Amino acid sequence: MTLPAPHRLSEAEIADLHALHAEELRRFLWGVVGEASLIQDVIQTAFGKLVEVGHETQVESRKAWLFQVAYREALAQRRRSATQKRVLENLQEDPHRNGDGPPADPLVDQETADSVRLAIDELSPELKQVLRMRIYEDKTFAQIAQELDIPLGTALGRMRNAMNKLRGKLAWTQRET
Template sequence: MSEKPPSPLATELVAALYVQHSEELRCFLVGLLRDSQLAADVLQATFVKMVQRGGETQEESRKAWLFRVAYHEAMAIRRRDAVGDRIVKRIAESDSNGRSMPDDLLVRHEAVERVRQALELLPPDQRQVVRMRIYDEKTFAVIADELNIPLGTALGRMRSALIKLRARLGNTFDDESHLNGT
């Protein structure tokens, strides 16, 4: 006999849990991520998971469950950022022919910082698509599905982001294939 899937938590209960624990979770996440915007994103993702899977939790362990989910979401972001940093460094260290440049570390570090700063200046919706495409190596179809947007919107956001990055970075890159992973 198969078990019946747990029923979702009532909206009112999730809202009450948010009121009760969100500030403490937010502080915890800011401490882990050192970025209030990322912390807000992870907090939202945590409560989305509570809505989706909260019926599987026991009443007495929901606070611990929320903190555990928040921690794992934050660590996933830190891992993705580390991957992104490696990609940005690799881009900054290679010229258009793919050969390693003999430039000193300071020049490379400056290029990495310019790319990172340019990414942070993008609007959040464009930055999210760029991160999902480059850091998470997701296809545009997967990105569109996960963000619940049309494929054309995901592609448009990436194109707009690339145009803005090219304008901000000037001649740092010869072509946008370095940025869009092709």
């Protein structure tokens, strides 16, 4: 005997869950993330997951499941923010970037930009698309996933793959010079 496949949650069910739990979730996340824009991204991601797989959860445990998903996403956001902060601090400490070292050479800057452009051109179309949407269009990964109709994890994975490939190609280019 096979059980019927569960049906996805309806828009009304999602809206009801949002009305019931979004504000409490926002207050909870404030203690984890502490930044309003990140909190909104986390809530959007959590409810996006609810739309995708919420039908697989038990009705009585949906609130706990939603909070768990939001908590994990908040921690991931915090890690990403910390990484971005370290990168910015490293850029500020670079003597060639802040004017403490020798003046910037426009030819070197142009050569670096050309190397980056070539490395990006060598990426697969899927990786280029996610990279462009995240960096140039400043979209969240949730927005990218929604627009491309792919899971959030796939969007994140494509970005990670793109950055790793670029890092490898650019490191190789620097060794050649």
